Amino acid sequence: MALSIRVNGLDAHGVELLSPTRPEFDEFARPLLGERIADVGLRLKPMLVIVSNQNVRTIVSLSLVWRVTHQDGRTTEVWGHTSFPEVICGDVVLSPHPAGLETGHRRIEANGLLIDGRGYGDEYFDQFLGQFVDQKDSLLAHAIDLHIELNAVIFADGTLVGADDQSALADLFSTYVQAKQDWYRDIMQALDAGRSVAESFAPIERFLADEADLMAAGNHFRREKLWTHQAAAEARRWRRRYADRDIPPLLKQAIRLDPFTIRRD
Numbered sequence: 001m002a003l004s005i006r007v008n009g010l011d012a013h014g015v016e017l018l019s020p021t022r023p024e025f026d027e028f029a030r031p032l033l034g035e036r037i038a039d040v041g042l043r044l045k046p047m048l049v050i051v052s053n054q055n056v057r058t059i060v061s062l063s064l065v066w067r068v069t070h071q072d073g074r075t076t077e078v079w080g081h082t083s084f085p086e087v088i089c090g091d092v093v094l095s096p097h098p099a100g101l102e103t104g105h106r107r108i109e110a111n112g113l114l115i116d117g118r119g120y121g122d123e124y125f126d127q128f129l130g131q132f133v134d135q136k137d138s139l140l141a142h143a144i145d146l147h148i149e150l151n152a153v154i155f156a157d158g159t160l161v162g163a164d165d166q167s168a169l170a171d172l173f174s175t176y177v178q179a180k181q182d183w184y185r186d187i188m189q190a191l192d193a194g195r196s197v198a199e200s201f202a203p204i205e206r207f208l209a210d211e212a213d214l215m216a217a218g219n220h221f222r223r224e225k226l227w228t229h230q231a232a233a234e235a236r237r238w239r240r241r242y243a244d245r246d247i248p249p250l251l252k253q254a255i256r257l258d259p260f261t262i263r264r265d
Contacts (some may be wrong), residue, residue: 001072003040003087003222004145013161013265014055015062018106020045022069029062032108034119037126041119043133045113047140049148051101057155060087063162063169065112076139078111079151081169085177089184091238100156148192154262161265170262172227179231179258184255186234191251197244204232 009017020024026042028050033041042048047066053059061083066074067200072079080230084100086092100154101107107116113132118125140146152162152169183204190200211229215221 003140003143005044006146007049007148009051010162011152012055013153015059015150015161016052016054017148017150018050018052019148020048025050028106029108032106032116034117034121036123037129038121040126040129040133041115044110044113044115044129044136044191046146047136048108048115048191050106051150052106053101053103055155057159058087058099058103059153059156060084060156061152061169062101063151063153063156063164064109064152065149065165067149068139068143068148069147071142071144079165079168080109080112082107082114082116083171083173083176084107085173085180088177088256088260089180090254091180091184092254106231133234148213158261159262159265161260173264174260176227176230179227180234181255181257182228183231183235184251185257186256188251188255191248197239197247201232201236201239204236207232208236219262 005019005021007017007019009015018028025045025048029042029048030038032050039080050065051062061081063079066078066080082101087100109116110132112135118129125255151164151166152160154160154169154173160170171251186203187200191197208229211222211225242250
């Protein structure tokens with residue numbers, strides 16, 4: 001039985017999905033993937049979709065739901081997100097990632113894998129793409145329907161559109177932004193108190209070291225600390241890109257600590 005493929009964007013809000021079945025899909029997908037991995041990346045179809053932002057506002061977070069219906073009636077549902085908290089926090093200047101999904105731009109999304117722009121990054125990760133192709137083939141081996149849904153979008157002004165089932169995206173993005181701001185607030189307060197850059201970042205170093213020790217001792221990763229850990233790792237990585245003398249003015253110039261409020265359209 002042929003696999004039925006359906007996609008639903010948020011077209012009324014100017015955010016569309018380009019189905020992997022569309023004849024122009026590969027043409028748009030190749031530059032988004034990066035030519036180095038384009039051939040193997042396209043083997044992930046139909047578990048690929050292109051998000052296009054035609055809204056006048058920048059997208060700072062979005063969630064997709066992939067629903068697979070199998071021949072025996074079972075349904076496999078996978079929720080995923082792409083988020084750009086640096087747009088809200090103001091540390092875009094420190095980030096290697098795009099400044100959100102801006103008006104007129106596209107990005108390509110995959111199920112369970114960050115694929116957009118991968119062909120322009122570290123070649124080390126290319127070796128793992130085949131595993132995701134195998135997982136895709138296994139998942140769809142006895143599937144009869146694939147439904148890809150753009151479940152929610154958050155714009156830079158805090159507006160949320162879409163169902164956002166169980167407030168999953170709103171809660172995640174708010175927590176992520178707050179975790180980043182909490183670390184930056186502590187760092188900037190320490191710098192204002194006359195501490196050195198090393199001293200100001202010391203709590204982050206201790207936190208990450210403690211988390212690594214827990215994992216090395218066989219403990220499970222503490223999911224409740226996921227975004228605190230992610231934000232700490234990002235702050236440490238960004239610090240290492242700059243000389244210590246440049247960090248204080250850069251943070252003062254860029255970082256925004258105002259609460260980010262999400263509201264439904």
